[in-house]
Amino acid sequence: MEIEVVKFEKDDVEVKTNDVTLVEILRVYLNKEGVDFAAWRREHPDRPVIMKIQSKDVRKDVSNAVKAIKKDLDSVVKIVKK
Numbered sequence: 001m002e003i004e005v006v007k008f009e010k011d012d013v014e015v016k017t018n019d020v021t022l023v024e025i026l027r028v029y030l031n032k033e034g035v036d037f038a039a040w041r042r043e044h045p046d047r048p049v050i051m052k053i054q055s056k057d058v059r060k061d062v063s064n065a066v067k068a069i070k071k072d073l074d075s076v077v078k079i080v081k082k
């Protein structure tokens with residue numbers, strides 16, 4: 001999986017990737033975190049996905065979202081192992 005940072009500022013980030021699953025999960029969790037804006041677009045199925053995130057502190061919000069995703073995945077693994 002390749003992720004290319006297209007734009008990086010404290011309150012505005014754009015990344016490019018081919019992994020729709022990744023950006024959709026991240027979008028859902030970022031919106032739970034209360035970011036100002038988190039969405040992705042794909043001009044054509046053959047083109048990469050562009051995800052845009054806007055908030056007061058994108059780095060912190062993405063970090064919190066990833067931690068929440070990992071926590072939820074750990075819970076799923078525990079359930080499956082039972």
